[in-house]
Amino acid sequence: MGLVLEYKKHVLNFKFAAGTSRGVLQTKEAWILKVYTKGNSNTYGLGEVSTIERLSFDYSVDFATELEELKGELSRHELPNSTEDIYKLVNQLVSAYRPAVRFGLETALLDLLHGGEFKIFDNSFFNTQKGIPINGLIWMGDKSFMKEQIDEKIKQGYKCIKLKIGAIDFETECELLSYVRSEYSADQLTLRVDANGAFITQEVLKKLERLTSFDLHSIEQPIMPKQPEAMSLVCEKSQVPIALDEELIGVFDKREKINLLKDIKPQYIILKPSLVGGFAATAEWIAIAESQNIGWWITSALESNIGLNAICQFTAEYNYVGHQGLGTGQLFDNNIHSPLAIQEDQIVYNKTLSWDYGDLGF
Structure with a gap:
């Protein structure tokens, strides 16, 4: 059949x-x-x-x-x-x-x-509801909107937050980072930022130098991808650890992956399975990164709960260190209802909840 x-x-x-x-x-x-x-x-x-x-x-x-x-x-x-x-x-x-x-x-x-029961991988996330630590995502907006999000995430119990930066005035963004650090030290709260390639190459090192005062865990993709020599220099000179994100998109050949990481030498890579080619491709990236002593974490890419559930279960196949980027299921007002739930700073598969995807017509 x-x-x-x-x-x-x-x-x-x-x-x-x-x-x-x-x-x-x-x-x-x-x-x-x-x-x-x-x-x-x-x-x-x-x-x-x-x-x-x-x-x-x-x-x-x-x-x-x-x-x-x-x-x-x-x-x-x-x-x-x-x-x-x-x-x-x-x-x-x-x-x-x-x-x-x-x-x-x-x-x-x-x-x-696995029987059509939303069990994608046979591990503790699905079987015993073991949680995965995640970061709280702060979206870009005006200063008051971003500050409101920061306060709410910290109130909810997040130990790691990630700010999207690069869309509003840089000084205003630094003020927000300063506000966080005035209330919480690096020992109390891990702070990540994601520039999505927003910094101009000629100005990036100056901005990164300014960001060193905020005890950042890392900055994602400070400049636009496909500038390997410039990105390599940034990774070498920056006191803020660099995480590659968009840089990985469109790189499918194993040898190209090896050479990209070897040439640029980032401190971290960020893996979005739906953008890099699924779970087999993500596992290949992880193996290459670990062979070069490069850290990594996994994030969702604005999938519905169907995709997010699969990514969480894949992540649980690893002895992950640090906070993953898997808290996007609450972003939509018409997401597919699922057992995925946020408990403080962890995402869990709560089997007391159920799936509901009747609106799809399947």
């Missing part, structure tokens, strides 16, 4: 205008995949094809056409009987240049392999 693929488009609505250095997000498109074995539609796996406009490598793809073609290809294959065989099948059927589709198909097939 071959595999059957169904898919539905789902537009997620932000609860607020989500500001980044690239602009403001109001909505985000996702394609939800449903995969089952022909003749047994009662047991199925769900996955998510998730992209971010102007950031994802494949955001401009006509997914309706791509997924229809994939539907035909899948019908000629049986469900693999292991995680590794699923990775091999996805690699065979989906081009590396379709990272979001790889992520969605891997998730749906892994879900189906």
Whole structure:
């Protein structure tokens, strides 16, 4: 019996205008995949094809056409009987240049392999509700809006917060960082910032020098990607540890990954499975980073709870150190209801809660 693929488009609505250095997000498109074995539609796996406009490598793809073609290809294959065989099948059927589709198909097939109960990986996150520490995300906006978010996250119990910077006046952003540090030392609160490539290359070292006074854990992607010599110099000269994020998008060949990290020598890399090509690709990045003594953490990329659940379970496959970026499920007013919940500064799979995706029409 071959595999059957169904898919539905789902537009997620932000609860607020989500500001980044690239602009403001109001909505985000996702394609939800449903995969089952022909003749047994009662047991199925769900996955998510998730992209971010102007950031994802494949955001401009006509997914309706791509997924229809994939539907035909899948019908000629049986469900693999292991995680590794699923990775091999996805690699065979989906081009590396379709990272979001790889992520969605891997998730749906892994879900189906484990019985279609939203169990993507067999580990403590799903089985025993062990929590994963996460950072609290502070979105860009005016000073009062950002300060309000900071106060709320700290009140909720977060031990690590991450500020999006680069969209408002730099001095105002420094004032916000100074405000945090006046109340909480680095021992009390881990502070990360994410520039999303906003700093001009000629000014970046000067700004990084200014940021050293705030005891930052790291800064993500201070300059735009694809400037390897400039980024290498930044990593060498900056007293604030550098984390690569957008720099990894569109790098699919293993040798290119090795050389990129070897040439730039960042202190950290940040991995978004739906942007780098799914779980097999993410695992490859982790292995390469660890071989070069480069730290890493995993973040979601504004997926619905279907994608977020899969990323959390993948993260729990590792002995993660530090806070992960997995707190995005509360951003949307029409997210898919799930057992994912935030308890202080951890995300957990609360089995007293249930899934509800009836609006998708599956």
